[in-house]
Amino acid sequence: MSLYCPLMRLAVSSLLFCLLPAALAQPQPATQAGETRAARALEHASQQGPLALYAFFESMPKGADLHTHLAGAVYAETFIREAAEDNLCINGKTFALYKPPATTRSLPPQPVCGDEGEPATNALTHQKLYDQLIDKYSMRTFVPVTGESGHDHFFASFDEFQAAENPSHGGEWVDELATRAAEQNEQYLEIMHTPTFAPVLALAENLGPIDLQTDFAHLRQQLLDAGLRKYLPAMQAEFEEAERNRREREHCGTSQATPACKVEVRFLYQVLRALPSAAVFVQLVCGFELASENSLVVGINMVQPEDRRVILANYRLQMQMVHALHLLYPKVHITLHAGELSPGMVPSEDLRFHVRSAVEVANAERIGHGVDVMQEDHPYDLLKEMAAKRIMTEINLTSNDVILNVKGADHPLPLYRLYHVPVAFSTDDEGVSRINMTHEYVRAAISYPLTYRDFKDMVRTGLEHSFLPGESLWEQSGPWENYAHAGAVCRAQLGREQATGACAALLEGSEKARQQFELERRFHAFESTF
Numbered sequence: 001m002s003l004y005c006p007l008m009r010l011a012v013s014s015l016l017f018c019l020l021p022a023a024l025a026q027p028q029p030a031t032q033a034g035e036t037r038a039a040r041a042l043e044h045a046s047q048q049g050p051l052a053l054y055a056f057f058e059s060m061p062k063g064a065d066l067h068t069h070l071a072g073a074v075y076a077e078t079f080i081r082e083a084a085e086d087n088l089c090i091n092g093k094t095f096a097l098y099k100p101p102a103t104t105r106s107l108p109p110q111p112v113c114g115d116e117g118e119p120a121t122n123a124l125t126h127q128k129l130y131d132q133l134i135d136k137y138s139m140r141t142f143v144p145v146t147g148e149s150g151h152d153h154f155f156a157s158f159d160e161f162q163a164a165e166n167p168s169h170g171g172e173w174v175d176e177l178a179t180r181a182a183e184q185n186e187q188y189l190e191i192m193h194t195p196t197f198a199p200v201l202a203l204a205e206n207l208g209p210i211d212l213q214t215d216f217a218h219l220r221q222q223l224l225d226a227g228l229r230k231y232l233p234a235m236q237a238e239f240e241e242a243e244r245n246r247r248e249r250e251h252c253g254t255s256q257a258t259p260a261c262k263v264e265v266r267f268l269y270q271v272l273r274a275l276p277s278a279a280v281f282v283q284l285v286c287g288f289e290l291a292s293e294n295s296l297v298v299g300i301n302m303v304q305p306e307d308r309r310v311i312l313a314n315y316r317l318q319m320q321m322v323h324a325l326h327l328l329y330p331k332v333h334i335t336l337h338a339g340e341l342s343p344g345m346v347p348s349e350d351l352r353f354h355v356r357s358a359v360e361v362a363n364a365e366r367i368g369h370g371v372d373v374m375q376e377d378h379p380y381d382l383l384k385e386m387a388a389k390r391i392m393t394e395i396n397l398t399s400n401d402v403i404l405n406v407k408g409a410d411h412p413l414p415l416y417r418l419y420h421v422p423v424a425f426s427t428d429d430e431g432v433s434r435i436n437m438t439h440e441y442v443r444a445a446i447s448y449p450l451t452y453r454d455f456k457d458m459v460r461t462g463l464e465h466s467f468l469p470g471e472s473l474w475e476q477s478g479p480w481e482n483y484a485h486a487g488a489v490c491r492a493q494l495g496r497e498q499a500t501g502a503c504a505a506l507l508e509g510s511e512k513a514r515q516q517f518e519l520e521r522r523f524h525a526f527e528s529t530f
Contacts, residue, residue, distance in 0.1 A: 034527030039452035041530045042445070050442055057441040059529075060455070061522035064188040064462035064515075065181065065426050065437055066335070067368050067394035069270070069303065071158065071165055072429025073191075074173045076137035079164040080130065082172070083120035088163055089113035090120050090129070095136040097163040137161045138432050139402055150402040151345075155305050157432050167196060167238050171245020178246060178260040180430075184438050185522065187263060188466060188515055192270040192301050193242075195235040197283055203228060204278035212317055216324035220285050228282070232289055239267050239296050264515060266298040266467065268335065273318055274304040274311055281321055288329040298467035299333030301368065306340045312350050315357065322362035333467040335366035335394070339373055342404040351375035356382055359391055366392045366465055371400050373412050383419035387480055392422040392465040397443050398435050399428035408447050417454075420480035424462035456523065457483050463516050470510025473517055490517065495524030 038060075045052040079097070083090075088097045089111050097120060100111035111119050123130045135141045137157050144150050174191065181189055203226050207219060243265060247253075252261035269287030273280050280302075287300040302318065304311060311318075322334060338358035341351055351372045358364040359382070367386075370393045376382055386393070393416055401407040416423050425440045427433075444450060460483045464472060475485045486494055490503035490513075499507050499517060507514045 032527075034524065034530065035452070035456070037530035038527045042452045042455075046445060050446065053442045053445050054438060057445070058184055058438045059526060060185060060441070061459060061519055061526055062184060062186045062425075062437050062441065062462075063459040063519050064190070064424070064466050065186060066190045066366065066392075066424060066462055066466060067396060067426035067428055068177065068189060068191055069429050070170075070173055070177070070191050070193040071161075073177050073427065073431045075176070075431040075434075076134040076140075076161070078172070078176060078431075079137060079161045080120065080123050080133055082166065082169050083161075083164045084124050086120075086164070086166060087111045088120045089117040090123065090133070092116050092118060094160065095133055096160045099163055138434050140434050142402075150405065151305070151307075154403050154429075154432060167241075170238065170242030171249060174242050174246040174265060175249045175260060178250070178263040178265060179258065180436055181263045182259040184436060185526075186437060187518060187522070188463065188468070189263060189265050190268055190298065190467060191265060192268045192303065193239070194270040194272055194283075194303075195238040197231075197235065197286060199234075200228060200231040200282055200286060201279055204276070204282045207278040207281070210277040210281065210317070212320055216281070216321055217328060219281065220325065220328065223282060223285050228285060229289065232286065232293075235286060236290060236294050236297075239290075239294070243267075243296060264468075264511075267296055268467075269297055269300045271300060271302045272304055273302045273314075274308050276310075277314055277317060280314070280318060284321055284325055288325045288332050291332045292329050295469075298469075299335055301335050301337065303337055306337060306354065307346050307350075312346060315350075315354060316361075319357045319361040322364075326363045334362060334364050335368060335467075336362055336364040337368040338364065339367065339371050339376070340369035340400075340404070341372040341375075342406050343372075343375060345404070348375070352377045359386060359389070364391065365467075366394055368394045369396060369400065370394075370416070371404055371406050371412060374415065380419070383415065383421055387420040387422075390422055390465075390476070390481060392424060392461060394426045395423050395440075396426055396428040397440055397447070398433050402433060411447075413444075414448060422461045422465060422481050424458050424465065426462075460516070460519065463512065463519055466512060466515070468512040468515060470512040470514075471506065472510075473506075473513045473520075486520075493517075494520040497521060 045056040083097050089100045102112040103109040142153050250258040250260045271283040291297045336358040339355040355373050473486050493499050493503050
């Protein structure tokens with residue numbers, strides 16, 4: 001989806017921002033000269049239009065992307081190249097990739113694709129086929145038609161390139177994400193990924209029926225007794241190998257290190273929730289187990305389209321599963337897709353409880369999307385609760401537009417901010433959507449009356465709500481989040497290249513504080529350019 005499409009030229013004024021009550025307004029610290037100059041530069045860029053905004057935001061520090069799916073963030077061009085390398089085939093009708101039933105005895109072996117297919121290598125020499133594959137695997141030229149919505153085309157794309165999702169390419173994918181992040185002055189990624197879990201599903205066959213009365217603690221013990229933990233090392237190795245391989249590709253620790261080496265990467269164990277309940281629970285136990293033992297896996301999430309019949313039918317049950325496991329693994333972080341729905345997509349009764357259940361039942365610390373929050377029962381009470389508990393919402397503007405057709409004044413971002421619910425921008429599936437993080441900032445600047453300080457604090461919010469371990473750099477003592485005061489030991493050192501004394505000791509013991517200190521250094525450098 002092009003940054004400069006007509007949607008991005010819409011300047012949507014939000015009356016909610018204009019009516020922000022003084023009683024709810026966040027206290028703002030005195031701005032420094034550099035911040036004031038950057039604010040004026042943003043205003044000037046806004047007057048010049050999307051191109052100038054893109055130039056401004058591309059170099060602005062953007063901190064963390066906390067909501068990005070590994071497979072969805074990889075661009076179609078990468079999957080096509082890897083499909084050719086892996087000798088995959090292309091279905092001539094659907095353009096889906098598939099593994100060949102046989103290969104020739106020639107050297108090198110060639111795939112035998114059958115009557116309806118052709119080798120993926122053909123796409124590298126036939127431009128029309130190459131273009132057709134990109135359009136099929138992404139939203140590049142998609143226009144909604146009767147029978148195929150943006151929602152349908154978006155999620156169908158994953159089915160078409162699924163055969164190219166070879167774990168051996170994990171390091172290449174992570175490198176692609178980290179390289180793109182570094183180019184835009186991002187510094188931290190929490191990447192959702194589902195490791196290969198098919199072998200462990202054999203344990204699900206013996207679990208029996210699962211419902212809201214199930215004793216999930218007992219069920220979890222049954223899985224452990226049946227040997228679930230023996231499957232975890234292979235899953236753990238998949239995450240570790242992807243990170244090791246990407247750092248090798250980036251020459252980290254050598255004189256040839258690329259800028260991507262400075263991007264810190266962690267993973268979220270991604271649970272596929274459209275499967276039968278027993279299979280979902282097995283995945284959840286694997287995710288909680290890994291996240292409790294491996295510092296590279298910092299939490300769990302549940303994914304797949306929220307409007308699927310099986311997910312709607314089992315949503316409450318799945319929230320109870322997460323709740324039960326949270327009691328057993330209280331230190332494992334939880335972020336959940338919730339409220340990725342819009343009116344008309346599902347019956348109104350299915351819009352009334354998803355975000356609230358994720359917050360109140362499943363103990364989610366962050367919410368992904370949360371688009372239907374105002375259709376929930378007692379929405380204003382829910383917003384106040386999320387603000388009081390400091391439960392962050394991961395905002396995905398382009399994704400919500402292309403999948404849900406929700407944008408501009410119809411998006412709840414202004415209301416989240418009005419009620420001081422922490423928010424931060426993220427990309428969701430930047431490969432399928434053909435976007436990047438800078439695109440999301442430009443879209444936000446065009447759509448809403450946000451100031452430079454608003455953007456700056458949302459960037460800080462992203463790192464504040466990351467699942468990195470350690471004490472925060474910031475003091476949060478008021479009724480809502482603000483970034484007026486860093487902790488006393490580091491307050492006078494913000495913006496420096498290196499910390500000293502007690503501040504250095506704090507950073508040594510806190511990965512989160514180190515990233516936050518680095519963000520302030522980057523903001524100081526950025527603002528000094530104006």
